[in-house]
Amino acid sequence: MGLEEEIEAIEDEIASTPYNKSTEAHIGRLKAKLAEKKEKLENQSSAGGGTGYAVEKHGDATIALVGFPSVGKSTLINALTNAESETGEYEFTTLDVNPGMLKHNGANIQVLDVPGLIEGAAGGRGGGKEVLSVVRTADLAVFMLSVFEIEKYERLKEELYLNKIRLDTEPPSLHITKKHKGGINVNKTDTVDLDEQTIKDVLNEYGYVNAEATIRGNPSIDEIIDSLMDNRVYIPSIVVANKADLIDHDYLPTVHENLREYGLDPDEVTFISAEKEKGLDALKERIWDSLGLVRVYMDKPGRGVDYDEPLVLFEGDTIGDACEKLGKDLEERFRFARVSGPSAKHDDQQVGKEHVLADEDVLRVITRR
Numbered sequence: 001m002g003l004e005e006e007i008e009a010i011e012d013e014i015a016s017t018p019y020n021k022s023t024e025a026h027i028g029r030l031k032a033k034l035a036e037k038k039e040k041l042e043n044q045s046s047a048g049g050g051t052g053y054a055v056e057k058h059g060d061a062t063i064a065l066v067g068f069p070s071v072g073k074s075t076l077i078n079a080l081t082n083a084e085s086e087t088g089e090y091e092f093t094t095l096d097v098n099p100g101m102l103k104h105n106g107a108n109i110q111v112l113d114v115p116g117l118i119e120g121a122a123g124g125r126g127g128g129k130e131v132l133s134v135v136r137t138a139d140l141a142v143f144m145l146s147v148f149e150i151e152k153y154e155r156l157k158e159e160l161y162l163n164k165i166r167l168d169t170e171p172p173s174l175h176i177t178k179k180h181k182g183g184i185n186v187n188k189t190d191t192v193d194l195d196e197q198t199i200k201d202v203l204n205e206y207g208y209v210n211a212e213a214t215i216r217g218n219p220s221i222d223e224i225i226d227s228l229m230d231n232r233v234y235i236p237s238i239v240v241a242n243k244a245d246l247i248d249h250d251y252l253p254t255v256h257e258n259l260r261e262y263g264l265d266p267d268e269v270t271f272i273s274a275e276k277e278k279g280l281d282a283l284k285e286r287i288w289d290s291l292g293l294v295r296v297y298m299d300k301p302g303r304g305v306d307y308d309e310p311l312v313l314f315e316g317d318t319i320g321d322a323c324e325k326l327g328k329d330l331e332e333r334f335r336f337a338r339v340s341g342p343s344a345k346h347d348d349q350q351v352g353k354e355h356v357l358a359d360e361d362v363l364r365v366i367t368r369r
């Protein structure tokens, strides 16, 4: 049997096995096998051909527009980036301002168009694989739908899933330590529904013989396999409904109904008209919030606080991360820092590299000469 037939056979078996407690471990093993075989097939078919092109990242963050042809991606990019893409002097980053750069709250957000995503993209047809590799490198996926074709959402999401992109979720909390003997020992919290045997069997499929595994939360078999495969990316996503200018008020409830049918909350979807440039401010705010960006105003010796060109970081970034972004030299010469603002206990708090910064902090770095 060739790999493809083996995959098909396993898929058939999974589909025809009812899922219950007595079959769970068996299904777990099958799913683990399936994931491995698919990976093998993919490596075979991409051997020599290379997988996708890497887009050079510029700016403070990167977002990828994901949508079918003609949904209005190019129109949106033009509308979002035109006025703001003037060439400026950027103090903290060296970047070529390209047409896909959105400037918002002092941040430079690279907007990548993912052109012509078509059915079967994850399977490699029509260059879709290269296209999807762009999404893998992004900090946020922006699904772009037409108000008339909400159903495309499902298809787009599936393509991303097949390309190992996991949306709006975190990797499961699974920690494994290899041991020399004693078999597999599973420590799980009460919240975990999966049987111990299922977890053991899945780990076994991945070559673990003696190990201590600790699981928290309530992951599914698929989520556990994801974390064992090690090549899944986890990114947040938002949904934009374009061409809202073409619908009457009467038709809006129908659109809302369609959104709900595909598991989307209408209040969480940003309605825009890329062509009429409506709803774009709300969209920019949404992008900003979803990226979790943080502005840090640098207090520079002799020059005061620069409120115009903040240093832009991600939530959770530390002063060490800030120094890295500001320049390597600074990291080496770092003595301590002074922070005022939301993350500080008091103005000019003296802190070290581990201090986590917050939006709108003011930061002064004190260096060695």
Ligand SMILES: Nc1nc2c(ncn2[C@@H]2O[C@H](COP(=O)(O)OP(=O)(O)OP(=O)(O)O)[C@@H](O)[C@H]2O)c(=O)[nH]1
Residues within 6 Å of the ligand: 067, 068, 069, 070, 071, 072, 073, 074, 075, 076, 115, 116, 242, 243, 244, 245, 246, 272, 273, 274, 275, 276
């Ligand atoms: N009425 C209306 N038309 C729009 C809107 N946005 C885009 N269009 C039109 O839809 C068509 C497709 O827009 P594009 O921006 O080229 O779409 P695209 O997603 O970039 O398409 P591809 O380049 O094929 O991937 C054009 O004729 C646009 O003028 C909108 O908000 N309202």
